[in-house]
Amino acid sequence: MTIANGDRQGDGETAAAPIIGPEPVPIVLWVNGEARPLTVEPRTTLAAALRGPLGLTGAKIACNQGACSACTVWLDGLVVPSCSILAIEVGERKITTIEGLATDERLHPVQEAFIAHDAVQCGFCTPGLVMSCAALLARNQYPDEEEIQTAISGHLCRCGTYPHVVQAILALAEEEGD
Template sequence: MGTKGRCLVSSRKDPDVSKTGQSGFSRRGFMQGIGVGSGALGAGILENEAQAAPPPGGFSGPGGVAITLRINGKPTNLTVEPRVTLVDALRNTLDMTGAKKVCDRATCGACTVIMSGKVVYACSVLAIDAQGKDIQTIEGIGSGNKPHPVSMAFVHHDAQQCGYCTPGFVMAAKGFLDRTPNPTLEQVEKGLGGNLCRCGTYVGIRQAVLEAAKEIKGGKNG
C-alpha cells in the first residue's frame, strides 16, 4: 500500500513495474542517456535508436515526421508530429482504438500497452520514442475466434461494466501475469494498482486475474 498526497492509495504499481519516467522510455531519459553515455553503453543505445529514428544529431519536427513503429509484430509506417503521444498515434492515426485516452497524464491506465515487455501508459510515451520497440496492444493479443485468456476471464467474472477501462486493465493484467505467473490476491491488488475503473468492477477483476493465471499456466490458450 503506497501513499500519494495525503490520501491512502494503492493506485501505483511497484517501482520496478513503473510505467513511465524511470522505465527508460521517456524522451528525457533518452537524452540523458546520450549525455552521460560517452562509453560503450551510450553508444549502443544511440545506435539502436538510430536505426529507426529521424536525423541523428538534428531535430525532428515541428511538422510531420515519417516513423516506423513495430506494433503487434508488424512494422507500421506513419507520419506524426514529434509531440504526438503513442496513444494519440494509435487511436487517431492508426485507428487502433482499444487503448483509451482518459486522464492523459499517466494516472488511470486506460491507455496501457506493453512495450518491449514492459507495461507502459501510452499517453506518456511519445510516438517517435516508441520506435525500435516491440509494441503490443489489445488488438494484438488473442485472435478473433480465440480471445486471450485474460480477456475471457474478464467475461467469466463480469469484470467490466461500461468497459472503457477494460482494454487497459486487460493489458496491465497480461503484463503483470507475464512477470508474476503465480500471483497471490495481494500481488494482484498491487500489480493492477496503476489502473482505475469508475463503474466499480474491481471485485470481478481480482477474480478474473487469478483465474487467467491458472488458465495460462494450464496452457489452455497460452
C-alpha cells in the same frame, strides 16, 4: 569545460542534437508484430498515433497524463501508459496493444476470464486492466490476491470492478494450475 548547444568534443567542436519538427516526420512503429509506417507531428503521443492514423482504438485516452492507465500498452513487454510517451521516441521497440492479445479470432485467456467473472462494466478501463493482468500472468503464472491488486493499482475504474478483476485472475491462475 563549457557546454553550449551540445556536448563539447575533444577537438573543440560542438556536437549538435538533431532538431525534429515542427513539421510532421515519418516514423515506423512495430505494433502487434507488424511494421506500421506513418507520419506524425513530433508532439504526437503513442496513444494518439495508435488511435488516430493506425486505427487501433483499444487503448483509451482518458486523463492524458499517465494517471489512469486506460491507455496501457506493452512496450517491449513492459506495461506503459501510451499517453505519456511520444510516438517518435518509441523507435524500434515492440508495441503490443489489446488488439494484439487475441490470436486467430480467439480471445486471450485474460479477456475470457474478464467476461466469465463479470470484470467488465462500462468497458472504458477494461483494455488497460487486461493488458496489466496479462503482463502479470506472463511474469507470474500463479499470482496471489495482493500481487493482482498491485498490478492493477494504477488503474482508475470508475465503476469499481476491481473485485471482479481479482476474482477473474485468481480463477484463471487456478485453472492454469489444474
